[in-house]
Structure formats: C-alpha cells, structure tokens
Amino acid sequence: MAEPGVGLRYEFVNHEGDRVGVVAQRSGDFELVVYPGDDPDEARSVLRLTREEADTVAEILGAPRSAERFADLTREVPGLGAEQIEVRPGSPFAGRALGDTRARTRT
Template sequence: MDVTEVLLPGVGLRYEFINHEGNLIGIVVERTGGFELVVYESGDPDASRPLVRLNSEEADVVAEILGAPRIAERFADLTKEVPGLLSGQVEVRSASPYSGQPLGSTRARSRTGASIVAIVRGEEVIVSPKPEEVLRSGDVLVVIGTREGIAGVDRIIQG
C-alpha cells in the first residue's frame, strides 16, 4: 500500500492512502498532539469529511490496537518539520544502572531537554511511557530532541 506524506506547515503531517474500497483516507498528525482521521470527497482532494478526532491518549490506544510498532518509525518523520529537532534510539543494556528501574528515575527530560516518546520492547511499543514504566535490558528508547539532548539521554542510560 502506498502512503503519501504531506507536510502541513504550522499544523503537522498528513498521511494519505487509498483503502480497499477506493476511498482516499487521511490521518492528520498535529504538532499540538491531536490526530484527525478524514475521508476525502471523491474527485476533490481538498474537500474532506472528518470521521473522528482523537487526543494523544486516544490515538495511543488506537495505535496499540492497530499495530503500535509502526508508530515508532513515524516519530522520525515528525522531526522533519522543526529544524534542529532529531529522533534517536537508545538501547538499555544489561549493565545500565537504570535496567530494572522506573523511567522517571532517569530524570532524562529535565536533565537533557530530550523526551523519551516510546519504548520498543521486542514486538511491543509503549507509546508515551509513564514515569513508572520499568525499563528492561534490551529496551530501545525512542528519543526526540537535539543531538546533544539525545546524546545526553544515552550517557544517562548507559551510566
């Protein structure tokens, strides 16, 4: 299936695809954290009918139900809109002082300014992990921030 990505300056990103019934479907990922699922009117790609609007928590639940592993891949796309904002991955190794500890104990965001937006644990993706989520050896943290911030998270996690 072909998915087209459209940058919406000041708004976010829109992903478009044609479903099995021939409808043009759009998912708007807003910079503010909101999501909107729309169907386009046939013959007019600029006219759409909103189907549902989701906040970030609701979108997380839907993503988990529909196959959350894809969401981590898309975080990198969101960073294209903001110069200097990058995404990176940090592995929690067995020697890490935070393996077996809650994410919040790292204080990574307050120490580096970078945000851990997901934890990839095998085939599972924990989107917007809570501070009490316990890190495990082998977890891969999806981090959004500056190059320095991401490197700082890596230094914290590795000890």
C-alpha cells in the first residue's frame, strides 16, 4: 500500500501476474489501475468509480463470499440457520435499508 497525494493506493498481483491497483481517493471516489511495467507511476486507468458505484461493486463481489462463509458457519454452529424472506409491497420494511428496519435486532 502506498499513499500518493490524492489518497491511498492498494496493490496486488493477480493469478495471471498482472499488477493491479485500487486508488482510494480522498474525495471518496475510486480508480482501478493496471501497471504495464514495474514503475508505479506508469499506471493505466481501467475504471473510475464514485463512492456509491464502488459500494455496489463491493456488494456484488462480496455477496458470494459472505454466503459461503455463512454456510460454513451454519455447519459449525448447531441450530443456526438462514432463510430468504420476501418483503412485499406495503410492508413497513419495503424499500428500506436493513439497518434502518432494526430487523436484525428484532430477530
């Protein structure tokens, strides 16, 4: 991880050997970059995301892993389970963020 003047840069090498970086800008926006060589100043921008767009991508990428981890946990903890519940139009929970409904606290 490096700290350029515009925010924080996180880097990793993927399974194909590409050096990839994510620049978390102080503005809250993000930039996905790829390095064609060894010089971190030669980064090629691949994608720019607003904070909201980055949150959406993180949720999409994290959802399968979260579900997998929870499935592992349900095998380890007797009596722990999960179900999907349909929230119908007109419900006091419809259109609201889960945290705002306090549903987790109530259940």
